[in-house]
Amino acid sequence: MEHYWQEISALTMRWVRRLSREKFSMLFTLVQPMLFWLIFFGNLFQRAADTQVMQAPNYISFLAAGVVIMTVLNNGLAGGVDLLFDKENGFLERLMSTPIHRTSVILSRFIFVMGITSMQVLVILGVSYLFGVHPATGILGVATILLIGMMFGVGLTAISMAMAFSVKSHGDFFSVLGFLSLPMIFLSSALVPLTAMPGWMSFLAQFNPMTWAIDAVRPLILSGWTEALPHVGMVILVMLVFDALCLYGGAKAFRRAMG
Amino acid sequence: MDRTIAIDVSHLCKTYDSHHAVNDLSFQVYAGEIFGLLGPNGAGKSTTLRTLITLLHPTSGTATVMGHDTVREADTVRTLIGYVPQERAIDRFLTGREHLQLLGALYHLTTDEATKRINELLKLVDLEDHADRPAKTYSGGMKRKLDIACGLLPNPKILFLDEPTLGLDVQSRLRIWEYVRMLKARGMTVVMTTNYLDEADQLCDRLAIIDGGKIKTLGSPIELKIALGGDIVSLTLKELDRIPSLETELKGRPAIKSVRTTTKGLDIRVESPEKALPAILEAANRLGCSIEFIQYNRPRLDDVFIAHTGRAITESIPETESAS
Ligand SMILES: Nc1ncnc2c1ncn2[C@@H]1O[C@H](COP(=O)(O)OP(=O)(O)OP(=O)(O)O)[C@@H](O)[C@H]1O
Ligand SMILES: [Mg+2]
Numbered sequence: 001m002e003h004y005w006q007e008i009s010a011l012t013m014r015w016v017r018r019l020s021r022e023k024f025s026m027l028f029t030l031v032q033p034m035l036f037w038l039i040f041f042g043n044l045f046q047r048a049a050d051t052q053v054m055q056a057p058n059y060i061s062f063l064a065a066g067v068v069i070m071t072v073l074n075n076g077l078a079g080g081v082d083l084l085f086d087k088e089n090g091f092l093e094r095l096m097s098t099p100i101h102r103t104s105v106i107l108s109r110f111i112f113v114m115g116i117t118s119m120q121v122l123v124i125l126g127v128s129y130l131f132g133v134h135p136a137t138g139i140l141g142v143a144t145i146l147l148i149g150m151m152f153g154v155g156l157t158a159i160s161m162a163m164a165f166s167v168k169s170h171g172d173f174f175s176v177l178g179f180l181s182l183p184m185i186f187l188s189s190a191l192v193p194l195t196a197m198p199g200w201m202s203f204l205a206q207f208n209p210m211t212w213a214i215d216a217v218r219p220l221i222l223s224g225w226t227e228a229l230p231h232v233g234m235v236i237l238v239m240l241v242f243d244a245l246c247l248y249g250g251a252k253a254f255r256r257a258m259g
Numbered sequence: 260m261d262r263t264i265a266i267d268v269s270h271l272c273k274t275y276d277s278h279h280a281v282n283d284l285s286f287q288v289y290a291g292e293i294f295g296l297l298g299p300n301g302a303g304k305s306t307t308l309r310t311l312i313t314l315l316h317p318t319s320g321t322a323t324v325m326g327h328d329t330v331r332e333a334d335t336v337r338t339l340i341g342y343v344p345q346e347r348a349i350d351r352f353l354t355g356r357e358h359l360q361l362l363g364a365l366y367h368l369t370t371d372e373a374t375k376r377i378n379e380l381l382k383l384v385d386l387e388d389h390a391d392r393p394a395k396t397y398s399g400g401m402k403r404k405l406d407i408a409c410g411l412l413p414n415p416k417i418l419f420l421d422e423p424t425l426g427l428d429v430q431s432r433l434r435i436w437e438y439v440r441m442l443k444a445r446g447m448t449v450v451m452t453t454n455y456l457d458e459a460d461q462l463c464d465r466l467a468i469i470d471g472g473k474i475k476t477l478g479s480p481i482e483l484k485i486a487l488g489g490d491i492v493s494l495t496l497k498e499l500d501r502i503p504s505l506e507t508e509l510k511g512r513p514a515i516k517s518v519r520t521t522t523k524g525l526d527i528r529v530e531s532p533e534k535a536l537p538a539i540l541e542a543a544n545r546l547g548c549s550i551e552f553i554q555y556n557r558p559r560l561d562d563v564f565i566a567h568t569g570r571a572i573t574e575s576i577p578e579t580e581s582a583s
Contacts, residue, residue, distance in 0.1 A: 003367045010364030014353065021352040021393065090348035094409065097312045098365040099337040258314075 007100045011108035015082065019116070037067045038127060041191075054193065056222055061133040064124065065218035066190030069210055071120050072149045073184060076156025077177055079113040080164035084173055087164065087257075096258060106161060106254065113157050114150055121149050133221065137228060141220040144232060151239035152213045158243070158250035165257035189214045212238045263290040265417055265448045266311060270320035273306050273472075280306040282472035283320070288417075288450055288465075293443050295463030296452040297564070299572050303472040304452035305345055308421050311450070312342045325416060338366075341415035345422045345452075347402045348409075351395035355386050355405050358394065359412055366413045380408040383438070400431040407438065418442060420451040424458060436462050454572060460560040468567055475567035484558040487566055489516050490532055492539060494524040495552035508542045515539075524552075 019026050042060035056062035083105070086092040095105055125135065125142060135141045160177075167173045185191070187201060188210040194202040205211045216235040219228035266288035273281040281303040288294040296304045309315040311322055313333040321328060327335045350358065356377060363373030381387045384404040394402060403423070410418055420439070424432040439449055439462060453459050459466050460480045467477040476483060496502060502520055509518050509527060514534040519526045529535035532555055543550055564572050 006364050006367060010361050014350070014357075014361055017357065018350070018352045090344045090346035091350055093309075093314055093344055094342065094348040095365065096314060097337060097340070097342040098362065098413070099334055099367070100365050104365075 004101050004104065007104040008108050008111070011095075011105055012111050015108065015112035018082070037070060038063060038124060038131075042131070058132075060128065060131050061222060062193075062218070063191070064128040064133050065214050065221055066188075067124055068121050068145060068149060068217055069152065069188075069214045070185055070190055071124060072117055072153045072213075073156060073181060073210060075113055075117045075120070076153045077160050077181055079109060079153075079157035080160030080162070081173070083109060083161055084164035084167070084170055088170060102258065106250075109161065110154065110157055114153055117149060117153050118146055121146060128221075135221045136224045137220045141225075141228070144228075145217050145220055148213050148216055148232070148235055148239070151236065151243060152209065155209070155239065155243040155246035158246040162246075162250040162253035165253045184208060184210055187211075189218075209238055209242045264288070265290040266294075266322070266324050266450065268307070268311070268320075268322045271307065271310060271317050271322055272319045273303075273310060273315060274318040279472050281310070284469070284472070284474055285320075286467050286474060286477055288448065290448050291443065291446055292464040293439060293449045293451065293462055295459045295466035296450070296469055297454065297456070297459040297463075297466050297560075297572075298452075298469040299454055299568075302454075302469045304454075304469060305421055306472075307469075308342075308419050308450070308452060312340055312419055313337055338413070339416045341410040341413050341418045343406050343410035343418070343420045343423060345425070347399070347406060349394045349397075349402050349405060352393055354391050354393055355381070355397070355401075355408075356390040358405060358409055362409055362412045376412060376414070380411055383411075384408045385434075400427050403427060403431070403435070407435065411442075415447070417448045417450065420449065422452055422454070424453070424455065432458070456560045456564060456572060468564060470568045476563070480560055480563075483563045484560065487528075487558045487563055489528045489530050489558070491556045491558060491562070492527045492529055492532065492535065493521070493554040493556065494527065494539070494543070494550055495554075496524045497549040497551045499523065501546065501548040504546055505543060505548050508546060509539065512538055512542075 038060065042063045045063075046059050054062040083092065086095070092105070096102075122142075125145070129135075135145075137144070163173055163176060167176070187205045188208045189205065190210065194205055194211065197205065212231075212235045216228065216231035219231055264287050268287070269285050271281055271284040272279065284303075284307060296302075296307060298304050306315065310317055311324060311329060313329045313336050316330055321330075323329065324336045325339055327339070329336050353361070359377040359380065360373060363370075363377065368376065378387075381390050384407055386401060386404055386408065389397065389401060394405065397405065407420075407423065410420070423439070424435050427435070436458070439451070442449060451463070453462075463480065465477070465479050466483075468475045468483075476486075478486065494505075496505070502525060506518050506520055506525060509515055509525070514530050515538070516528040516530055518528075527535070527539065536555075540550075561571065
């Protein structure tokens, strides 16, 4: 147990070090989602968006929940990239030839991705706060948002790692990534509520776990506990199933790749 | 001589979608020796090594390291070995010292223990002055040295080196040979792969020549050369049309084991040059062949390689593309 912890903290430290050495990338990672989506998109569509349809005082406050979950999505789906590079340049092999627990590398990656994602979510909520979006459910609501984000993120990171271990080349990895992420965003309630979508889109969006996450986060920000609680309960159930499936798939891919 | 067996490989096969990367390999490595796997690109050297370090499961057959099965007792095996991969497995963003610290934690060393060993190793591989620079600023040779330091960090019983000197300049190669000999002197068992004949010849106590996933021959460099039988006298003749007649004349003579025509003359394998040389010269004289050049060679490892694989080690270019 003590060994396990020693391994995981050293491996997690490595991810942190790498990120801190890539100053530009770090800045980009932290700033990009809020800059691009929240500020540009939020203000750009301010006029176009119909507050009646959005059920929100303005588009930014509507969009905040979507941006939070989109950030979770992007970080999660990209969570396996570093392992992919490790696999390709032989570093993973070096790590796995040491007497570490077979799950340490993966667990360290989960910890790192979840940590970065939480920080970004807090930054997004902070910036929204400056734009006048004050979470209706307070600190506890923010904690709940983080929990939902983490639950979604774990499954996504597992998918990403499973892909990293299974793909033959990293071109494949990035094609699948690009193929997954945009439809996930557009077929969800991130940018417009389901009620404002064409019928077939809102139908498909119901099967997107991202929709469930956003529909729980949004009332936590906009309305308050009474409205949010049923959604929160529901999303936790959905995410438990989602995570179980993704982790199962991830474990299989990992076992196949690592013997 | 009765020696402790450090590694025992028995009927090892590894198949990738019906392609036999390694096909029925059996050999033993003795404790304390430098054992080499010599072969061209794609021969199956790295695959064999990866199996021994527990990263690949054999399709069939078994391998044990210090008596521990590489599949069933993989955890135990991992505590006994150090590994230096063929690719530079370096994280560009970490410094040399950070690489070693990371591995120190993965081998469960205490901080004190790790610090002490890391300083020793940095000194050994001559990287002290560069230990705190990110590895992306290292030259190829420095990366290789860091690789080796990483392999040595656990103070392993057995060190696996996959092509340790590939792409290094002559000086760095000699340096690494020196390390390896020193490690052996300290009692470490070293298993290395190489496709340099001189490296195998000078460094390895025993070696296996492998090609197409199979062992072609195995023994110490000297044994292998002796087994070829005899030294080689190479003649270059002035008149090339006299070659066949000289060949028939020499064949079957006492002290001459075999005669082979080359582009410019003959390669004559002889039992002892003292007896053979006069006979050869006398025969050439009698047939009126003027000799342009005469050369006498002990068999080299190149000859061993050619004899067992039917080609020179450098003639394997077509395989390179398919090998990863
Ligand atoms: N993961 C893999 N999938 C499919 N084929 C593989 C894989 N790894 C190796 N091979 C094949 O197995 C054979 C042996 O490869 P290996 O890497 O062991 O060769 P090698 O002797 O180390 O060559 P080199 O000198 O180029 O390093 C090659 O034909 C290679 O194409
Ligand atoms: Mg190789």
